[in-house]
Amino acid sequence: MRPRLLPLALSLAAFAFTAAASAATVTVRPDSDGPAVRPSAIAGYNFGNWMPVAEVRDSLRDVPPASLRFPAGNAGDESNLDAAVLGTFAAALTLMPGQPELMVQTRVFQGRDGRPAANAPEDAAAAVKLARERGLNVTYWEIGNEPDLYGPVRGDTSWTAERYCDVFRAQAAAVRREQPSAKIAGPAVSGAVPGAMNFLDAFVERCGDVVDLLTWHIYPTEGDGSDAAALTTVREADRTLAHARAVWADPKRNPKGHTRTIEFGVTEYGLSWRTERPRFLSDQTGALWAMETTLRLAKGGAAVAHYFAYLATGFHGLIDNGGGPRPTFYAFRLLSDLKGRFVDAASDTTGIWAHAVRDGDTVNLVLINSHATRQTVKVDAGAFAVRGARWFDAAIAEQEAEYGTLPAQPQLVLPARSAMVVTLARPAP
Numbered sequence: 001m002r003p004r005l006l007p008l009a010l011s012l013a014a015f016a017f018t019a020a021a022s023a024a025t026v027t028v029r030p031d032s033d034g035p036a037v038r039p040s041a042i043a044g045y046n047f048g049n050w051m052p053v054a055e056v057r058d059s060l061r062d063v064p065p066a067s068l069r070f071p072a073g074n075a076g077d078e079s080n081l082d083a084a085v086l087g088t089f090a091a092a093l094t095l096m097p098g099q100p101e102l103m104v105q106t107r108v109f110q111g112r113d114g115r116p117a118a119n120a121p122e123d124a125a126a127a128v129k130l131a132r133e134r135g136l137n138v139t140y141w142e143i144g145n146e147p148d149l150y151g152p153v154r155g156d157t158s159w160t161a162e163r164y165c166d167v168f169r170a171q172a173a174a175v176r177r178e179q180p181s182a183k184i185a186g187p188a189v190s191g192a193v194p195g196a197m198n199f200l201d202a203f204v205e206r207c208g209d210v211v212d213l214l215t216w217h218i219y220p221t222e223g224d225g226s227d228a229a230a231l232t233t234v235r236e237a238d239r240t241l242a243h244a245r246a247v248w249a250d251p252k253r254n255p256k257g258h259t260r261t262i263e264f265g266v267t268e269y270g271l272s273w274r275t276e277r278p279r280f281l282s283d284q285t286g287a288l289w290a291m292e293t294t295l296r297l298a299k300g301g302a303a304v305a306h307y308f309a310y311l312a313t314g315f316h317g318l319i320d321n322g323g324g325p326r327p328t329f330y331a332f333r334l335l336s337d338l339k340g341r342f343v344d345a346a347s348d349t350t351g352i353w354a355h356a357v358r359d360g361d362t363v364n365l366v367l368i369n370s371h372a373t374r375q376t377v378k379v380d381a382g383a384f385a386v387r388g389a390r391w392f393d394a395a396i397a398e399q400e401a402e403y404g405t406l407p408a409q410p411q412l413v414l415p416a417r418s419a420m421v422v423t424l425a426r427p428a429p
Contacts, residue, residue: 023411024349028356028381028424030363034299034342037357039066040101041298042335045310045318046072046268049088052312053095056319062333063318064097069105069142069267069306072313076105076145080118081127083134090134101139103185103267103304104131106171108144108164109154121174128178140213140304141175142185142267143168148199149190161187161202168203172210183212188267191219197243204247208257213303214244217268218293223277227285227417230271231370234289234353237296240266263303269293270307275314282315284394284417287327291419292368294335295355299342307332327397334390334403334421338364352377352414356424363424369414378411384424386410391420 044067053060070089071079079085081104093100106127107119118126124141131138144167150159164187172184187203189196200216218240220233244264251258271280271289280286290307297305307328309316318329340359347354352375353368363384369375379386390403393415406412406420414420 023376023378024347024352025378025380026345026347026352026354026365026367028354028363028365028379028384029344030356030358030381030384030424030426032344034344035301036341037298037338038303039339041302041305042294042338043067043332044069044304044306046070046306046308047089047092047310048072048075048313049085049092050313051092051310051317052321052323053092056311056323057095059319059323059325059329060095061097063329063336065100065310066098067101067103067304067306068310069103069304071105072309073268074145076107077109078111080107080123081130082118083130086127086130086134086136090136093136099137101304102136103140103142103306104136104138105142105145105188106175108147108167108171109150109159110156121170124171125174125178128175128182132179138179138182140183140185141172141179142188142213142215143171144186145188146190146217147187148192148196152192152195161199162206165203165206168207169210183263184210185213185215185265185267186211188215189217191217191268191273197240200244201247201253204254204257206256208248208254209260211257211262213263213265214248215265215267216240216244218266219268219270219273221272221280223272223274223279223281228370228372230280230285231289231351233271234292234296237266237269237293238300241297241300241302265302265304265306266297267304267306268308269297269305270316275316278315282320282326282328284327284397287331287397288368288370288417288419290328291331291335291366292353292370294332295353295366299355325397325400327392327394330392330397330403331419334366334392334419337421338366347377349375361426365422365424367412367414367420367422369416369418369420372416374416375414376411377414379422379424380410381424384426386412387423387425389420389422391415391418393418
C-alpha cells in the first residue's frame, strides 16, 4: 500500500509571506568544502524479517535504504542466523529499491527461551557462509547487540566488557577466516547514560586492535518530558561522536589500537527507546529530532547511521502497520534527495538548525524550526539565490498530504516545528 499523499489543503496565507518583526539570518557559504554526503549515514535503517515490505513496496521508492542493519535490535539476541532467517532477509531485499549496504549482527547473548544459542565462533563463521550462499553481500559484521545491558537489564552479571571483548575477538577471527574482506563492528552499546559509554571505553582499551567500526546507540528519552527538552538532545550526536574519537585517539585509553584508522557509526538511534509509546517516535517532534540527528552524524563523519526502525515495529518505523506514512517518512524522504558535499551553513538564532549540501551549481539548504512558533528566516548565500522550497509540519503529516511549497524569495516563513529544504542556485550568466 502506498501512503496516500494528498494535495496540500492548508492555506499558506496563515504563514504568509508576512515578515515577522525580526528575521533570523541563515548564512550559507556555497564555495566552502565539507565532507561528502555518505548515503549510508543519511538513509540507514534497522531491518527485521517481521517488517511488511511487500505491502508497502511502492512507498519504499520514496525512502530507499542505502544501508540496512539486520536483524535489528534485540532480535539478534533471541534467534539464530540460520538458513531460514537469512533466506527470508535475502527475499525481502529483492522487494526493496536499490542495493543497500548490509550490516549483519552475529548472535552473542543466550536469550530467554532456554534453548541452546548458536553464538559460538563457529556459528558466526557458519552465518557468514550462509549469507554468501544466499547472495547477501555483507560489508559489516557487528558482534552482538547492547552487551552493556546483558548484566543490568537481562540479568547475567558475568557479561563484563572483558568477557565481551574475549567473545568479540573469537567471533571476529572466525568471521575473517570465512570472509577476509569483512569489517568487524561493535560493541553496539545501548543509549544508557553513563553506563553505555563506560562500557565502550573499557571495550576500546581491550579490543582496540580488532574492531574496524566502533559503534554505539542513541536513545535520549523514554518518551516523556517536554517537546522542547527532547529536541535539545540532538546534541547527543555531537557529544557521542566526540567522545568516541577522543577515546580512540588516546594512547592511555586505547593502548592497542590508537594508531589504527577506523570508522565510527551509530547502529541504532531514536528519540525514545520505548517501542510501545507513540510519543517522540511517531510524532512530529520525533521526526524533527531524527532529521537533525541524522544530519549531525553525517556531517560529523559517521560511516553509518541506522535509524530504528525502517518499518512497522510498534511505534518505531517510517510507515505504520496499516501502510500510513509517519512524520519520519516525510523527514527521511527529504533527506534521501541530498547528494554532494556539505558546505558551511549557520543560523544566528538558537533552535533554527541549518545544514547545506552542494551538488554542482545547486545547493540544498535544510532548515529545521524546533520552535513552537513560526519563524521568519532570511537566507544569505552570496551569489546563490532561492529557487523554491518544500516543507512539512505535523498537519501535513497528519493529513497524509504532499509537501507544502514556497516560491523563490530570499525571506522564508517556517511554520512551527517544521522542516524545509530550500533549493538555491547560481543565476545563469
